[in-house]
Amino acid sequence: MRNGYVLRSAHAEDAEAYFQQNYNPLDPEAARLTGCRPSFTREEVLAFFRAAVEEEDRYLFLLTAPDGRIIGESVLNEIDWTVRRANFRIGIYHPAERGKGVGSWMVEATRDFAFAELGLHRLELDVFSFNPRAESAYLRAGFRREGVLRDAVMDGDAYGDDILMALLEDEWRALGGRQS
Numbered sequence: 001m002r003n004g005y006v007l008r009s010a011h012a013e014d015a016e017a018y019f020q021q022n023y024n025p026l027d028p029e030a031a032r033l034t035g036c037r038p039s040f041t042r043e044e045v046l047a048f049f050r051a052a053v054e055e056e057d058r059y060l061f062l063l064t065a066p067d068g069r070i071i072g073e074s075v076l077n078e079i080d081w082t083v084r085r086a087n088f089r090i091g092i093y094h095p096a097e098r099g100k101g102v103g104s105w106m107v108e109a110t111r112d113f114a115f116a117e118l119g120l121h122r123l124e125l126d127v128f129s130f131n132p133r134a135e136s137a138y139l140r141a142g143f144r145r146e147g148v149l150r151d152a153v154m155d156g157d158a159y160g161d162d163i164l165m166a167l168l169e170d171e172w173r174a175l176g177g178r179q180s
Contacts, residue, residue, distance in 0.1 A: 002101075
């Protein structure tokens, strides 16, 4: 918990609230920064959410505001247990909740879970060049740039880069992380 915000595991019974509080409608800036479509049907969101909760190669965490509303998520997915690597992403769906440091806290909490609880060796992500706040949060959490896919995504009528970043378990330990 941080300042009343809670990051917790998602459960199937959260599906309706997740849709109503985040996708009805989806904030255009959230869609832009995460690269998803600007709208989804209720059925699409509920089906995706319920499947995500059940997947063995995914951990879905929900961010709740002090008033209990679901306002974001943090996801470890595409987990390869043999190589001990996973993809990582976060999203904060409400503009009023951005810029408060909650995203940085989510990155650190999920990063620590990935290494300390799951025993991963590598955590990787990509972030768009037009989302400098997110890139900054990842850099502060110890992630390093590994490459740039130039002009790989669209930001309206302009091209943007897709920045590839990762953090290895030894780098995480050097930040003070410890296996549980």
